[in-house]
Amino acid sequence: DTGVSQDPRHKITKRGQNVTFRCDPISEHNRLYWYRQTLGQGPEFLTYFQNEAQLEKSRLLSDRFSAERPKGSFSTLEIQRTEQGDSAMYLCASSRRAGQGIYEQYFGPGTRLTVT
Amino acid sequence: GESVGLHLPTLSVQEGDNSIINCAYSNSASDYFIWYKQESGKGPQFIIDIRSNMDKRQGQRVTVLLNKTVKHLSLQIAATQPGDSAVYFCAENSGGSNYKLTFGKGTLLTVNP
Numbered sequence: 001d002t003g004v005s006q007d008p009r010h011k012i013t014k015r016g017q018n019v020t021f022r023c024d025p026i027s028e029h030n031r032l033y034w035y036r037q038t039l040g041q042g043p044e045f046l047t048y049f050q051n052e053a054q055l056e057k058s059r060l061l062s063d064r065f066s067a068e069r070p071k072g073s074f075s076t077l078e079i080q081r082t083e084q085g086d087s088a089m090y091l092c093a094s095s096r097r098a099g100q101g102i103y104e105q106y107f108g109p110g111t112r113l114t115v116t
Numbered sequence: 117g118e119s120v121g122l123h124l125p126t127l128s129v130q131e132g133d134n135s136i137i138n139c140a141y142s143n144s145a146s147d148y149f150i151w152y153k154q155e156s157g158k159g160p161q162f163i164i165d166i167r168s169n170m171d172k173r174q175g176q177r178v179t180v181l182l183n184k185t186v187k188h189l190s191l192q193i194a195a196t197q198p199g200d201s202a203v204y205f206c207a208e209n210s211g212g213s214n215y216k217l218t219f220g221k222g223t224l225l226t227v228n229p
Binding site for chain 1: 124148150152157158159160161162165167205207211214215216217218219220221222
């Protein structure tokens with residue numbers, strides 16, 4: 001257990017519905033990353049926050065996706081009008097500046113989304 | 117585009133043997149590399165990392181080797197145990213200070229008792 005929690009662990013939704021996922025990082029970590037992982041592939045970067053500021057978004061993140069980290073603690077990732085191609089594992093990683101300026105990332109258990 | 121689908125590279129070893137998992141990374145400007153272990157249904161678990169100014173780093177039962185000339189990274193696991201069975205990913209930071217990681221394809225390690 002890394003200390004990063006995600007909720008829900010599994011979500012099944014019908015195409016066209018909106019879904020929201022939550023990530024609670026390690027409390028003293030100021031950075032939070034979202035990744036998406038499809039079956040048989042490595043995680044792909046979606047976006048990241050430093051404190052409450054969203055500093056970068058991947059081009060994978062279409063307009064239907066939005067992420068927030070309002071108080072610099074937990075974060076939410078919302079997908080509007082879900083499509084079957086959104087089915088994936090959504091991973092959150094918690095991070096802070098460690099030795100030599102590195103940001104080590106510790107992943108949560110993920111939210112498995114299935115769009116039917 | 118080309119689909120790599122579910123065909124992960126696989127490595128099968130006997131318990132007690134040493135394992136070597138290889139990874140070719142993509143960006144010569146990458147300055148930080150990490151190996152993660154992922155068990156079925158779980159998030160990636162940090163194993164060991166290395167900065168580009170090093171060529172070797174050792175942890176408990178694990179060693180990471182970095183060859184920048186050929187952009188190659190390897191993970192060596194000593195005395196492999198059944199609990200080491202998982203998918204192993206290498207990841208690189210090619211994004212500078214934002215540390216957005218780019219992951220490789222993954223290798224499935226199976227340890228036979």
